Amino acid sequence: MSQNKDVTIYDIADALNLSTSTVSRALKNHSSISKKTTLKVNEAAAKMQYTPNILASSLRNNKxxxxxxxxxxxxxxxxxxxxxxxxxxxxxxxxxxxxxxxxxxxxxxxxxxxxxxxxxxxxxxxxxxxxxxxxxxxxxxxxxxxxxxxxxxxxxxxxxxxxxxxNYSAGFKAAQHLIEQGYTRIAHIAGLKFRSIYNEREQGYRDALKKYNLPEEDNLIIHVKTMSYEEGEKAVNKLLSLENPPDAIFSSNDTTAVAAIQVAKSRGLRIPEDFGVIGFNNDPISRIIDPGLSTISHPAYxxxxxxxxxxxxxxxxxxxxxxxxxxxxxxxxxxxxxxxxxxx
Known part of the structure; x- marks a missing residue:
């Protein structure tokens, strides 16, 4: 037998002068096969370095x-x-x-x-x-x-x-936390609106502002496509360039929230005294950035x-x-x- 050829149950059957069905059942420790035959088949399989063809089996069983x-x-x-x-x-x-x-x-x-x-x-x-x-x-x-x-x-x-x-409750809690810390003009970086998780977080944010009688302005909400760091940078620069810029941002992920911290610091704003940021997910980067990023836990595991x-x-x-x-x-x-x- 060629060394490159995979050993099959047919090879084991030939070597032991058994039927392929007997070998197959023995390899599965089927109760219909005697312990003596099962042991003999498994010993031969190990000696011949047989490995089951999982793909072929799955094709037969459609599973x-x-x-x-x-x-x-x-x-x-x-x-x-x-x-x-x-x-x-x-x-x-x-x-x-x-x-x-x-x-x-x-x-x-x-x-x-x-x-x-x-x-x-x-x-x-x-x-x-x-x-x-x-x-x-x-x-x-x-x-x-x-x-x-x-x-x-x-x-x-x-x-x-x-x-x-x-997601609605999570968005509400994020905005409410910023409000409780004394921020009064809170912006939001959101994902695409048709994606329900971002729409629900945004609605939670909006309802928290309403509850506390804070301004709910569309120009303080920016929707981004992929929630990347680069999109976060662009969004925060746009928000901080407004005639009446926000004093805090709730971002729908931690990546854009980290961008918010770094852009704000580059503009001379103190975090959190002048500008507050909260993200979403509790990614590892939220503990590394200085200062540490407040965030919403997201139990992915x-x-x-x-x-x-x-x-x-x-x-x-x-x-x-x-x-x-x-x-x-x-x-x-x-x-x-x-x-x-x-x-x-």
């Missing part, structure tokens, strides 16, 4: 014990924590994880969706691309009863599992664990059971030096 994870960008701390949570549960259950990135592109998301479907994944966990409005490309999973979990960036109308936070558990639980269900569960996780205000100017 791969693999969870597909489709996210915007893997280099975002929130996404890496989310993936860690997904993997720890999936691997413990004997499942592998395939990760695909959309780079916040609708077209890439559609293509990656098809690639995961073609790979016969057992389930899919997805955080939508920033550009995505139409979710028809996910219908193929639902039509085949392949469990689908949307996490964080979720569609409004697609009926399936969803794992999310109360726990969201990942719950998402995996929903996939695994669904795979044990009957085909006709509902898949409309929504899981809400709590958030907290984490107060650091960028916004704390009043003593407790």
């Amino acid at each position: 791969t014990n693999t969870i597909g994870v489709l996210i915007s960008r893997i280099n975002r701390p929130f996404m890496s924590d989310l993936i860690s949570g997904i993997e720890v549960v999936a691997q413990k259950a004997g499942f592998n994880v395939i990760i695909a990135q959309s780079h916040d592109s609708y077209e890439d998301e559609v293509n990656m969706c098809q690639a995961l479907y073609n790979s016969r994944v057992s389930g899919v966990i997805c955080s939508l691309a920033m550009e995505t409005k139409d979710t028809d490309h996910f219908d193929q999973f639902r039509n085949k009863n392949i469990p689908l979990v949307f996490v964080d960036r979720v569609p409004k109308t697609f009926t399936t599992y969803r794992v999310m936070i109360d 726990e969201m990942g664990k719950i998402s995996s558990k929903k996939i695994l639980k669904h795979l044990k269900k009957s085909k006709n059971e509902s898949i409309t569960e929504i899981s809400f996780l709590n958030t907290d205000v984490i107060i650091r030096g960028s916004s704390k100017r009043l003593k407790d």
